[in-house]
Amino acid sequence: MDPDSNLPPANMRIIVLWSGTISTLEIPVATRIIEVKLLIWEALHVPVPADRQELSWEGQFLKDELTLQNYHIPPNASLTVFNKIEVKIYLEYSRFHFVYVVYDGTTVGELKAKLHADQGIDIEHKVLRMNGSDLDDRALLWAARVTEGTKLHLVEYQSRR
Structure with a gap:
């Protein structure tokens, strides 16, 4: 042996x-x-x-x-x-923003939850918007085409009628 x-x-x-x-x-x-x-x-x-x-x-x-x-x-x-990416999240289209380094496999909802946990920001009835389009909370950042340097806006959700 x-x-x-x-x-x-x-x-x-x-x-x-x-x-x-x-x-x-x-x-x-x-x-x-x-x-x-x-x-x-x-x-x-x-x-x-x-x-x-x-x-x-x-x-x-x-x-x-x-x-x-x-x-x-x-x-x-x-x-x-x-891929670790840096994104900026602006509140209600103001100049005030937070910078996060997250991986591109994070979901949009997880990013919102992180903003809530870290900053105490109310995320209920709010969406992250990029270039005028609302992002689905279930979408992975890479699938939503969120890349290094992307600017996102946390805004009130408005139903489309």
């Missing part, structure tokens, strides 16, 4: 999901998450620098200083890459 047969593999393949694209990487199991992000940027040419990436595995966001081993991520696991 081979004494090395019980050792975990030194390398593993992971599946990287980003903006509808699926790629694979072969990497050492002991790779730190920040190094995985660098490989995603450099080897897979994902146009999101490592410091703007947020990696998720099974709904858990991964900390840069830990390794794939620390999270017990198995071979062929899927990691999702989210």
Whole structure:
């Protein structure tokens, strides 16, 4: 019997999901998450620098200083890459605004809830509006085309008759 047969593999393949694209990487199991992000940027040419990436595995966001081993991520696991973006939320079309850095996989409703939790802003019966269009609370920011530097306005919801 081979004494090395019980050792975990030194390398593993992971599946990287980003903006509808699926790629694979072969990497050492002991790779730190920040190094995985660098490989995603450099080897897979994902146009999101490592410091703007947020990696998720099974709904858990991964900390840069830990390794794939620390999270017990198995071979062929899927990691999702989210892009951190900065958005400005203006209140009722005023000059007063809040700046948030969130990932593009956040929903519009989660962003509103964050505004409420952090600032105590009443969000009931209000929508986030971008370029004159109301955003659906269930929509992911990337799907709603909210990108770096987007200006959003928190306004009273007005039903269309």
